[in-house]
Amino acid sequence: MKASIRKIATFVEETRNEMGRTIAPPTRRAAAVAVIENPYAGKYVEDLSELMLIGEELGELLTLRAVAALGIPPTSVESYGKAAAVGENGEIEHAAAILHPKLGAPVRKVLGGGAALIPSSKKRGGLGVVLDIPLGHKEAAFVRSHFDGMEVRVNDAPRGNEIMVAVAVTDSGRPLARVGGLAKDQIKGEDGLR
Amino acid sequence: MPEVQVRKKFTAVEEIFHEGGPVSRVPLRRAAALAVIRNPFAGAYVKEISGFMDDLKPLGLEMARALVVALGGDAKVVEGYGKGAIVGAAGELEHGALWHVPGGYAMREILGDAKAIVASTKKVGSPGTRLDVPITHINASYVRSHFDAMEVGLADAPRADEILLALVMTTGPRVHARVGGLKASEIKGEDGLR
Numbered sequence: 256m257k258a259s260i261r262k263i264a265t266f267v268e269e270t271r272n273e274m275g276r277t278i279a280p281p282t283r284r285a286a287a288v289a290v291i292e293n294p295y296a297g298k299y300v301e302d303l304s305e306l307m308l309i310g311e312e313l314g315e316l317l318t319l320r321a322v323a324a325l326g327i328p329p330t331s332v333e334s335y336g337k338a339a340a341v342g343e344n345g346e347i348e349h350a351a352a353i354l355h356p357k358l359g360a361p362v363r364k365v366l367g368g369g370a371a372l373i374p375s376s377k378k379r380g381g382l383g384v385v386l387d388i389p390l391g392h393k394e395a396a397f398v399r400s401h402f403d404g405m406e407v408r409v410n411d412a413p414r415g416n417e418i419m420v421a422v423a424v425t426d427s428g429r430p431l432a433r434v435g436g437l438a439k440d441q442i443k444g445e446d447g448l449r
Numbered sequence: 450m451p452e453v454q455v456r457k458k459f460t461a462v463e464e465i466f467h468e469g470g471p472v473s474r475v476p477l478r479r480a481a482a483l484a485v486i487r488n489p490f491a492g493a494y495v496k497e498i499s500g501f502m503d504d505l506k507p508l509g510l511e512m513a514r515a516l517v518v519a520l521g522g523d524a525k526v527v528e529g530y531g532k533g534a535i536v537g538a539a540g541e542l543e544h545g546a547l548w549h550v551p552g553g554y555a556m557r558e559i560l561g562d563a564k565a566i567v568a569s570t571k572k573v574g575s576p577g578t579r580l581d582v583p584i585t586h587i588n589a590s591y592v593r594s595h596f597d598a599m600e601v602g603l604a605d606a607p608r609a610d611e612i613l614l615a616l617v618m619t620t621g622p623r624v625h626a627r628v629g630g631l632k633a634s635e636i637k638g639e640d641g642l643r
Contacts, residue, residue, distance in 0.1 A: 261466055261467055262464060263463070263464045264461060266461050266462075268457065268459050270456070270457050271457060272454065273456070324460075385604075
């Protein structure tokens, strides 16, 4: 394990009712968050390849954790997203190094699919910073019912020399989606977009 | 008495490997189960409310069971617990007090013969309000290594006419506990205190 992990948090959210309407089956989503040491905290380092490898490792670990928390087969996951928050002694590029070069491939391997881009967000912040993980359908980015976001926070992270890394998965779109657009049963599945 | 209407459920699990000191052989796990329910007494002073405690019992048991599952499924690993409530703005603090009996006794029932009083806190708040749920040892309130707290909250709850209910369980002492006091190995187990 390349990453030095201080803590892992998982969150599961289940919506059963919205505006007085029963949601059946409930919409469910889960996020797994790792709090890791930032090997480059406090200094400028040109080559960020260690963080890229950490991203690869966390892509697998966090996806496995999030899917297990949802309790569904990995192939039943409908949408996904990723995000990172860098502590005050790091730079935003450190989040980019974790998220973009290598994290996606193991996510897709665990899920057995994932033609669409994995939506992402990143920021720098202090302890308890809120991370809004964007969500999109894993096979077709234009599926409008699955545009969503999940908020996560860990009250004691990230410390100055830490990075929070998050992966979120769902079994569904928004609870009462009704603004049109491409529906999931219309996915062509050729380009990851439609 | 009115039925309990659940809008949303949420589970959070933290797995703590270290906090700057030696990596724990067995990571500490802390789990929180939240339920967002409609407050049947919101908007007016209602004198007789205590019957709602009975209505909340099945939900309390469901949440306590969910916590044990989130911690691996074996109630024997649970060493600490706590509970709390956030009442939406159209309710009163006393509505949060309705959770003491159904929340506390549900955990004690699921955990077998837990002897200690369940530590608790409550407040009136708005969506996004955070609550630090206090945690103590399940069999002896004075066990110093197990005094802890877990911060919980949801971005979209409680709305004014809702109550956010929380139960928390942990699997052990603080990860680097070292400030003395009564140890878990020294519990007499007679009065729930020592």
